[in-house]
Amino acid sequence: MHTLIVVAHPDPKSLSHSVAAHVAEGVLLSDPANSFEIADLAAEAFDPRFTAVDLAVHRREVPPPADVAAEQARIDRADALVLVYPVYWWSMPGLLKGWIDRVFANGWAYDEGPDTKLVKKLRHLPVHLIAIGGAGVRTYARHGYFGAMKTQIDHGIFDYCGARVVTSELLLESETQDPTSHLNVAHAIGRDLCKATKNRETADAA
Template identity: 65%
Template sequence: MHALIVFSHPVPGSFTHTVAARIAEGITQANPADSAEIADLAAEGFDPRFNEADVAAFLREKPFPADVAREQARIDRADALVLVYPVYWWSMPGQLKGWIDRVFGNGWAYDDTPETGIVKRLQRLAVHLVAVGGADAGLYTRHGYFDAMRTQIDHGIFDYCGAPVMTSEFLIPSDPSHAEAHLETAHRLGRGVFGAVRSDAA
């Protein structure tokens, strides 16, 4: 099985980079027959701006732009999609959100026509979300940020397309050794990425 791990962070060697790498390592160590591709949107220079060509594709007047079609093909090759992202203003970074805006389009991630209404087209795609936060759990809990982010991202994006969210993990500071613990969590998550998929298929 194959996983696509997507993240966006402008600084090479960031903790977000390391978490993504540990997840990939966990996937391949759990089963050497499985594979993981890492998509570093910042390093690849993905343009997140939703433009006139994207509007035309959304209205189904023209095909998806070439860069969007390439990303859709990467997802089509995957059995699981893993998003790893630092929390910016209680959501994901703009580049990653723009990747979703452009790639998860009408006619590919879902169909929305007067004849069919909403048809969810990504029901085969298992999704794993890993948010790397800087605030402690108390702040997230007091202000309802855990629930707000899950409503916005897990439900608002992926449920709309039918893609089941198998993991929704927050890696947040807990003690002086939290970074090491988070990397172990990332490795464990990687080892389990295809566990539920294989259980469902059995």
Template identity: 60%
Template sequence: MHALIVLSHPDPASLSHAIAARIGEGIVAAGHAFEIADLHGEGFDPRFLPGDRASHRGLAPRPADVVAEQKRIERADAVVMVFPVYWWSMPALMKGWIDRVFSNGWAYDDSGEKVIKKLGHLPIHLVGIGGADMGTYERHGYLEAMRTQIDHGIFDYCGAPVAASELLLQSDGPDQSNNLHAAAVIGQNVFG
């Protein structure tokens, strides 16, 4: 099986990149394959432009860069999204990728009386990397807010089941061996 790891972090030497690589190692150790979509490294444009709007309304074809990303997803048996937590959510670049790529007509269809969810076959694994501890997330309701917004608000709307929603925390500490080990385990479990 094949996983697409979507990564959003500007620094190739970041913990986010190391965690994405470790997830990939876990996927390979479990006998599967993966590719990484490095949104910063590849220069993905997250802006929802007039062409995206026209496509959303059924007045124009999808932009070529969006079609290319959708084809990458179509080759995958699962998508793993790795991102640092910025302001209790994902970075703007990753959100812009979702805004453009998980488009009307492809991820869902809202042209009728009822929304048709089109991604029921695509398990999603979310891996957020945060500097705070779990007590902070729970005390302020951030964990529930993230799950409501991302897990339910985005992926359930498209029908894509969220197979895992993980937070790897205290990413500012000097020893990241626990987070890197957890990432390898996440990779080993992507397909079961």
């Protein structure tokens, strides 16, 4: 099983990067035959700006530019996709959102046109989301952010493309809590990733 782990944080010493690394360790621990790739969007200087070219791609007028095609190929090689990101203003960072805006394009992630029904093209892709927030559980619950983020990201992005969100984890109080517990959770997610993916596939088949 090959896992693509995408991390969006400018500081390589951040908790986000440590969580991504612990997920990767867990993936290998579950089976030495497994493999992974960590896509560090900040270090790789991915351009998240949705330009006129991206709009032309959306309209199916031109093929995806090279940087987008390379990211799509990365995902195509993966058996599972893991996104690790800090919560900025109750959502994902603009860098990661821009990556999704550009990479999950019409014609690749889904097919849709003025005279055609929506075709979801990523039904084969299991997705694992790990968001890292500074606030506490009570804040998220009091303002309904748990549900809002699931609606916006799990449903609004991935369900639209047919991708199955297997894991949707929020690691909270990241600025005040000992990071060890969060890193242990990340390690467990990586270790159980293959099992969770297979269990979800079995449930979907049933």
